[in-house]
Amino acid sequence: xxxxxxxxxxxxxxxxxxxxxxxxxxxxxxxxxxxxxxxxxxxxxxxxxxxxxxxxxxxxxxxxxxxxxxxxxxxxxxxxxxxxxxxxxxxxxxxxxxxxxxxxxxxxxxxxxxxxxxxxxxxxxxxxxxxxxxxxxxxxxxxxxxxxxxxxxxxxxxxxxxxxxxxxxxxxxxxxxxxxxxxxxxxxxxxxxxxxxxxxxxxxxxxxxxxxxxxxxxxxxxxxxxxxxxxxxxxxxxxxxxxxxxxxxxxxxxxxxxxxxxxxxxxxxxxxxxxxxxxxxxxxxxxxxxxxxxxxxxxxxxxxxxxxxxxxxxxxxxxxxxxxxxxxxxxxxxxxxxxxxxxxxxxxxxxxxxxxxxxxxxxxxxxxxxxxxxxxxxxxxxxxxxxxxxxxxxxxxxxxxxxxxxxxxxxxxxxxxxxxxxxxxxxxxxxxxxxxxxxxxxxx
Amino acid sequence: xxxxxxxxxxxxxxxxxxxxxxxxxxxxxxxxxxxxxxxxxxxxxxxxxxxxxxxxxxxxxxxxxxxxxxxxxxxxxxxxxxxxxxxxxxxxxxxxxxxxxxxxxxxxxxxxxxxxxxxxxxxxxxxxxxxxxxxxxxxxxxxxxxxxxxxxxxxxxxxxxxxxxxxxxxxxxxxxxxxxxxxxxxxxxxxxxxxxxxxxxxxxxxxxxxxxxxxxxxxxxxxxxxxxxxxxxxxxxxxxxxxxxxxxxxxxxxxxxxxxxxxxxxxxxxxxxxxxxxxxxxxxxxxxxxxxxxxxxxxxxxxxxxxxxxxxxxxxxxxxxxxxxxxxxxxxxxxxxxxxxxxxxxxxxxxxxxxxxxxxxxxxxxxxxxxxxxxxxxxxxxxxxxxxxxxxxxxxxxxxxxxxxxxxxxxxxxxxxxxxxxxxxxxxxxxxxxxxxxxxxxxxxxxxxxxxxxxxxxxxxxxxxxxxxxxxxxxxxxxxxxxxxxxxxxxxxxxxxxxxxxxxxxxxxxxxxxxxxxxxxxxxxxxxxxxxxxxxxxx
Numbered sequence: 006x007x008x009x010x011x012x013x014x015x016x017x018x019x020x021x022x023x024x025x026x027x028x029x030x031x032x033x034x035x036x037x038x039x040x041x042x043x044x045x046x047x048x049x050x051x052x053x054x055x056x057x058x059x060x061x062x063x064x065x066x067x068x069x070x071x072x073x074x075x076x077x078x079x080x081x082x083x084x085x086x087x088x089x090x091x092x093x094x095x096x097x098x099x100x101x102x103x104x105x106x107x108x109x110x111x112x113x114x115x116x117x118x119x120x121x122x123x124x125x126x127x128x129x130x131x132x133x134x135x136x137x138x139x140x141x142x143x144x145x146x147x148x149x150x151x152x153x154x155x156x157x158x159x160x161x162x163x164x165x166x167x168x169x170x171x172x173x174x175x176x177x178x179x180x181x182x183x184x185x186x187x188x189x190x191x192x193x194x195x196x197x198x199x200x201x202x203x204x205x206x207x208x209x210x211x212x213x214x215x216x217x218x219x220x221x222x223x224x225x226x227x228x229x230x231x232x233x234x235x236x237x238x239x240x241x242x243x244x245x246x247x248x249x250x251x252x253x254x255x256x257x258x259x260x261x262x263x264x265x266x267x268x269x270x271x272x273x274x275x276x277x278x279x280x281x282x283x284x285x286x287x288x289x290x291x292x293x294x295x296x297x298x299x300x301x302x303x304x305x306x307x308x309x310x311x312x313x314x315x316x317x318x319x320x321x322x323x324x325x326x327x328x329x330x331x332x333x334x335x336x337x338x339x340x341x342x343x344x345x346x347x348x349x350x351x352x353x354x355x356x357x358x359x360x361x362x363x364x365x366x367x368x369x370x371x372x373x374x375x376x377x378x379x380x381x382x383x384x385x386x387x388x389x390x391x392x393x394x395x396x397x398x399x400x401x402x403x404x405x406x407x408x409x410x411x412x413x414x415x416x417x418x419x420x421x422x423x424x425x426x427x428x429x430x431x432x433x434x435x436x437x438x439x440x441x442x443x444x445x446x447x448x449x
Numbered sequence: 450x451x452x453x454x455x456x457x458x459x460x461x462x463x464x465x466x467x468x469x470x471x472x473x474x475x476x477x478x479x480x481x482x483x484x485x486x487x488x489x490x491x492x493x494x495x496x497x498x499x500x501x502x503x504x505x506x507x508x509x510x511x512x513x514x515x516x517x518x519x520x521x522x523x524x525x526x527x528x529x530x531x532x533x534x535x536x537x538x539x540x541x542x543x544x545x546x547x548x549x550x551x552x553x554x555x556x557x558x559x560x561x562x563x564x565x566x567x568x569x570x571x572x573x574x575x576x577x578x579x580x581x582x583x584x585x586x587x588x589x590x591x592x593x594x595x596x597x598x599x600x601x602x603x604x605x606x607x608x609x610x611x612x613x614x615x616x617x618x619x620x621x622x623x624x625x626x627x628x629x630x631x632x633x634x635x636x637x638x639x640x641x642x643x644x645x646x647x648x649x650x651x652x653x654x655x656x657x658x659x660x661x662x663x664x665x666x667x668x669x670x671x672x673x674x675x676x677x678x679x680x681x682x683x684x685x686x687x688x689x690x691x692x693x694x695x696x697x698x699x700x701x702x703x704x705x706x707x708x709x710x711x712x713x714x715x716x717x718x719x720x721x722x723x724x725x726x727x728x729x730x731x732x733x734x735x736x737x738x739x740x741x742x743x744x745x746x747x748x749x750x751x752x753x754x755x756x757x758x759x760x761x762x763x764x765x766x767x768x769x770x771x772x773x774x775x776x777x778x779x780x781x782x783x784x785x786x787x788x789x790x791x792x793x794x795x796x797x798x799x800x801x802x803x804x805x806x807x808x809x810x811x812x813x814x815x816x817x818x819x820x821x822x823x824x825x826x827x828x829x830x831x832x833x834x835x836x837x838x839x840x841x842x843x844x845x846x847x848x849x850x851x852x853x854x855x856x857x858x859x860x861x862x863x864x865x866x867x868x869x870x871x872x873x874x875x876x877x878x879x880x881x882x883x884x885x886x887x888x889x890x891x892x893x894x895x896x897x898x899x900x901x902x903x904x905x906x907x908x909x910x911x912x913x914x915x916x917x918x919x920x921x922x923x924x925x926x927x928x929x930x931x932x933x934x935x936x937x938x939x940x941x942x943x944x945x946x947x948x949x950x951x952x953x954x955x956x957x958x959x960x961x962x963x964x965x966x967x968x969x970x971x972x973x974x975x976x977x978x979x980x981x982x983x984x985x986x987x988x
Contacts, residue, residue: 017475023571353602356471382588384760436758
């Protein structure tokens with residue numbers, strides 16, 4: 006498939022909303038100027054790592070689908086060219102994001118670090134790993150399994166370089182965490198009282214890894230933890246959410262390992278009533294806002310952001326033959342500056358044409374479909390609140406507004422100041438128009 | 450790799466279901482993983498739609514497979530991966546029955562949790578995946594598996610028949626205004642004339658007759674609504690309001706708001722109806738009239754359902770139910786159960802719908818009002834119909850019919866006939882279905898019930914189209930359309946959809962000829978304009 010695409014089929018397949026772009030992909034467009042984010046979140050993140058003597062844990066937030074993974078892949082590449090050993094951790098493949106606790110995250114970090122070190126041929130003191138493994142087996146395994154592991158450790162010690170038992174054990178743990186509910190409960194019950202041991206032993210491993218990395222000529226270790234922002238937002242009662250428990254109440258545990266880390270965090274958490282507590286635990290944080298397509302207050306079109314989004318499409322589809330000009334504008338309007346939504350809209354529009362270009366009518370139908378999608382997921386009591394967000398262009402620090410950011414009915418933008426607005430397709434829904442028209446009477 | 454699509458439009462192959470054309474386009478274009486959802490609330494129609502799509506794909510040289518889940522499946526990804534033989538690249542996979550893993554009354558069911566968690570793994574599938582789900586399940590998936598949902602390439606709806614079915618269901622809902630339903634048009638006229646005479650008499654008495662006139666205007670408005678004479682009915686409702694305000698009769702004003710709401714609801718102005726009902730609610734609350742409050746929540750729920758504000762509808766029905774339970778009113782409790790059942794059914798949550806209706810029928814001995822019992826039977830029959838349980842559908846339809854016959858309730862009988870027709874239709878027995886709808890039509894004609902005439906005519910048109918007689922069908926959908934336009938009934942979209950369909954099947958020339966036969970040359974242009982303006986995503 007040649008890019009940019011010239012046929013309908015190639016164009017359709019070039020606009021895949023499920024793909025985060027690899028670092029060197031030809032389709033990558035630097036959207037920093039459009040995000041109105043001076044210097045860019047990735048650049049700031051990188052600079053801090055380069056300049057800091059002490060390991061930093063930096064939070065990285067942005068809406069689902071706003072391009073975080075693409076930007077983090079770029080950060081990885083840049084840090085690697087700066088001489089760092091970077092481990093990219095895909096949280097969603099190691100964790101059950103519907104039910105995540107700090108020990109799960111710490112073990113996922115150890116597992117990924119171990120795998121990356123092995124892949125790069127960086128050797129860490131074997132005894133350290135064996136000790137960790139035996140301790141871990143003692144804590145989480147049944148007696149019979151423990152004996153098996155101990156025997157295997159002994160035999161492996163004799164034929165060092167054979168099967169990576171440690172990796173196997175970690176994989177088994179990951180399996181328990183990501184699948185069975187019962188096995189997860191059991192492991193947690195055993196591991197929780199040993200959390201300080203986990204931190205100490207894990208830290209020994211991380212320190213040893215950093216030393217080994219430095220010996221290879223690399224500057225230091227950086228862990229990038231992507232997709233942790235996808236942990237489910239659940240109301241746990243008493244004004245607590247699952248995300249607050251993980252990142253705030255038990256947030257100190259996530260800082261247990263001393264090495265540079267860039268950790269994705271749900272954007273909604275930055276609007277939690279407990280955001281001050283979050284700041285106290287994680288003072289370094291960066292936000293990747295939406296691409297701004299309209300000015301604040303007047304909502305007049307803003308050409309810088311819009312042109313960049315046109316370029317996003319232009320890298321994938323030949324613009325002149327691919328889109329009627331007005332269709333392009335309609336698609337960008339309806340996207341709200343959300344890159345994945347833009348691609349989703351384009352995919353939707355392909356369903357309404359038999360050949361290129363995408364017509365204005367097809368673009369309108371695509372926008373209507375995205376509008377209908379939103380009609381499914383917005384809770385009834387949000388309409389009035391959404392109308393208020395539209396007026397104020399700001400959100401409150403409470404659970405409802407957190408949910409609005411989480412489900413993308415409200416998007417965050419930035420230019421010198423942070424501001425929010427209701428997603429443009431939500432504005433088109435009759436419920437929203439009704440909520441804006443007049444204050445609805447409160448029912449019982 | 451980059452072969453252009455064949456020149457002909459996929460429309461030509463999906464004549465029966467043009468709303469599926471966009472989905473077909475997606476499946477023809479996708480080269481790797483692409484996620485699509487098809488919303489379909491009626492299992493039998495879901496099967497038909499998938500069969501039609503698969504057949505069309507085959508004609509286009511694209512292979513496809515169907516994964517039919519007959520029991521809950523927590524690990525959809527694992528189930529897909531274990532397909533034997535393994536899916537080939539580019540082969541499309543349709544999944545039916547996944548809604549069994551998404552119970553409508555359970556938050557975050559494990560199947561959705563796993564779907565969200567395993568999202569990345571779905572990218573390993575190198576073929577397009579179509580999940581066919583009812584509305585409630587799709588809504589729940591969008592909220593409770595948001596990351597998986599975010600990867601969709603298309604959400605498609607096969608909903609026009611569902612709209613028809615939903616209408617059939619809501620016909621079941623009784624209202625305060627049904628008292629005149631069984632009277633023929635001339636009898637209604639006689640009543641109206643008598644009441645108008647009395648009103649003229651009272652008007653000569655000036656202010657002292659204002660209270661009586663409130664009641665009279667109200668009754669006249671009610672008769673007029675049953676005759677679909679909306680502007681006149683509205684005029685009388687406004688008079689009720691004015692007079693009630695004059696004499697400080699707040700409850701009288703509430704009846705006026707109720708009437709205005711009913712008129713707005715009947716003509717498809719659901720937002721307006723909701724506003725009127727809100728006023729009724731406020732008055733009922735001020736007077737501590739708990740039954741009135743609950744009744745109005747039922748009305749608000751119904752209009753919310755029409756507006757497709759399903760969550761709001763559910764909240765309202767549940768509030769009504771709670772109050773009626775506290776008041777110990779079994780008939781109204783049963784009605785709330787029925788409303789919740791109808792809502793669940795509209796969303797495709799058939800098991801939940803059945804549970805609600807069964808709860809309602811369990812109160813049978815306490816109800817007394819046999820009309821309510823018959824209505825619940827219709828609801829149960831409708832659920833069984835969409836679930837494809839023909840025998841049960843017929844059993845409940847016949848039970849309703851027997852009750853209505855014993856009561857001499859002819860409107861109810863027509864509804865039961867329609868119900869039995871729907872059961873036969875979904876079974877594919879078009880001739881039997883036509884017979885039942887014909888019976889319903891004859892009763893409605895005898896009664897002069899214009900809305901019911903339109904409904905039966907429309908269903909006959911649909912049946913004839915489905916039976917492969919689009920030429921015959923045109924007349925029936927035109928007849929229905931004319932009535933619905935004349936009386937501002939909101940279901941004109943159903944007729945326009947099917948006329949559009951007949952137009953595509955018959956070809957432009959033949960279709961226009963038939964139109965000209967029935968509506969004359971001037972009418973042809975009007976009908977064509979209406980069809981062209983009708984929002985249909987497949988066009």
